[in-house]
Amino acid sequence: MEFELFLTRLVQGINNGAIYAFLALALVCTYRGSKALNLAQGELAMICTFVSWSLAANGVPLPLAILGGVVVGGLSGAAIERTLIRPLGRDAHYSVLLVCVGLFLAINALAGFIWGGDPQSFPAVVPDAPDDFVPVMGVRLRYQQLVILVVLLVLVAALYAVFRYTRFGLSMRAAASNPDSASLVGVRVNRVNAWGWVLAGAVGALLGPLIAPSTTLSTSMFFTFIIYACAAATVGGFDSPIGAVIGGLFIGVTENLVASYVGFIGDSLKLTVALVILLVVLMVKPSGLLGTREVERV
């Protein structure tokens, strides 16, 4: 009985962690190239989810509606990079951060303006009634949550493979590692970084419709997730997709177990647990668990 309860909480933690990891993956895609922490990533995902919702509400089949949102996400990513980020130049970290904050507010206001402030219910891609779950050792694994986990794992495996084994991936890593040398060997650095934004926009737009059935669709649906995602990416290492996933799952599981077993913390102090983890990791290993440490030796 005790053990079953533990398992249930563990699974809850994994489910939450998968969402943090998913969004963190998007953050990593832009950070690697442009060195931009896109605080507006969650908002971009949110507005794309509204697009998918509108498409579905107008009779487009759900999978196609989601695909539509993903395409809009990718295109928006490219547009943001081209018009707002690239003109700031390569080493403008603070200006880029400010632009992202501005973008956060602008996208949020735009979504509120178009779709209004009321939360909407969002249809699930798989059956999501109370009895749609797989029981494993007494724990209920809901279909919808399994979908999120599977999509997350497929995505990170695909990203890893692309980064590691393709010419395009090598270009991306070269551009992230040393942009000047990269352009000397023929990498079109700006174009490669723009692809990072395309990927990020698409990944976020895929996440939104997967969580919206349970969070409900609203302009504030990503407010806390973006903070968790930043923590996850920091813990895992901002330039490592696998690190982001491990960071997300680690934070999700730890905060849930701590909240369940340490009496005074409970649900209200969960985010604090995540921030404590973040602080500890930053003190012990500033580049994150799997991030690239500077290995330069001259």
Add this chain to the structure above:
Amino acid sequence: MSLELQGVSAGYGAGDVLHEISLDVRPGEVVVILGANGAGKTTLMRAVSGVIPRRGRILFEGKDISRTGPEQIVRLGLAQVPQGRGTFVDLTVEENLRTGALSRRDSARVNEDLDRWYTTYPRLAERRRQKAGLLSGGEQQMLAVSRAMMSRPRLLLCDEPSLGLSPRLTQELFASLRSINEEWDMSMLIVEQNAAIALGIATRGYLLEVGTIARAGSADELSDSDAVRAAYLGY
């Protein structure tokens, strides 16, 4: 002519560093550029490879590249070994070499070339799976030369290849640059402060002083010139 500069000026916004530079490199030639710190040697390299904006005419094999960007210039067959090596420190040695071939279309023959540079520099082969940032300075310089050569260039620019190397490693490196020049009939434009060793493999040279060409001549003429002797050869 392999490379020809006609009245090239360039700088970094706050005014020109290079003033109306004219020089040329003939096919198969090794040309060296000597000059003190801050003379504008690196600026000249970056102007040729397209990293910074420049004015004037730069002809590579007769084609004007003065408005072409670096990504395209390397595809035309002009590769640069940047000052300080420009290593991708968090990529492995082999990945660094493979970036050199990113500009190529014939991916099938890339592996052949990899083996070739591993044979030339066995120390790179031993460390192929290591992060390149962990290589010694000399090894990184070999890596930088091999990486540039992986693009199969017809003209190689080298910016201070001896920087930070011991005299012995410098000898070794220049010996291998010479054999690359002979074996591949590769034209080279080399910036060097170590005038003695650079003039040893060069056919001709230029002396750059505060952004202008102060002297030009054959390697022998430059070695005999008082100006070069006093400033760079130390006798």
